[in-house]
Amino acid sequence: MSKLIYILNGPNLNLLGKRQPEIYGYDTLEDVERNCAAVAAERGFEVALYQSNFEGGIVELIHKAREEACAIVINPGAYTHTSVAILDALNAFDGLVFECHISNVHKRESFRHHSYVSMRADGVMAGFGVQGYELCVQRACSVLAE
Ligand code: DQA
Numbered sequence: 001m002s003k004l005i006y007i008l009n010g011p012n013l014n015l016l017g018k019r020q021p022e023i024y025g026y027d028t029l030e031d032v033e034r035n036c037a038a039v040a041a042e043r044g045f046e047v048a049l050y051q052s053n054f055e056g057g058i059v060e061l062i063h064k065a066r067e068e069a070c071a072i073v074i075n076p077g078a079y080t081h082t083s084v085a086i087l088d089a090l091n092a093f094d095g096l097v098f099e100c101h102i103s104n105v106h107k108r109e110s111f112r113h114h115s116y117v118s119m120r121a122d123g124v125m126a127g128f129g130v131q132g133y134e135l136c137v138q139r140a141c142s143v144l145a146e
Pocket of ligand 1: 011012075076077078079080100101102103104105112
């Protein structure tokens with residue numbers, strides 16, 4: 001079995017640490033990758049973090065995950081609330097899927113309350129800041145070790 005966990009990020013998350021820090025904090029995607037890699041390594045797993053501002057880019061990364069990854073942790077950004085294409089791609093992935101939102105989307109505007117990705121996700125994290133990514137990786141490792 002693959003020991004690689006994909007951490008996929010959607011639009012605007014390349015600006016993490018600079019964009020609306022009052023909502024998303026000051027940590028960057030590089031910090032997320034480093035912290036998740038440490039959590040995974042302690043449990044004998046590896047992570048690969050990717051980001052795309054394009055819906056099709058995320059779909060293609062999910063296709064790549066089909067060949068390489070045992071789990072996907074995904075923060076689809078705004079595509080969470082709109083993208084049937086990302087849901088369809090995740091439905092074609094056989095491994096674990098965890099959906100991760102830095103902010104608590106349920107406390108925000110009503111258009112953020114619905115998630116297409118949640119229809120596929122094995123677990124959902126929202127409002128734990130960037131620590132949510134690490135918690136998703138930790139959970140993926142635990143489930144895969146069972
Ligand atoms: C987000 C929440 C989304 O509603 C928003 O569009 C994002 C980030 C989060 O991590 O809290 O870009 O997914």
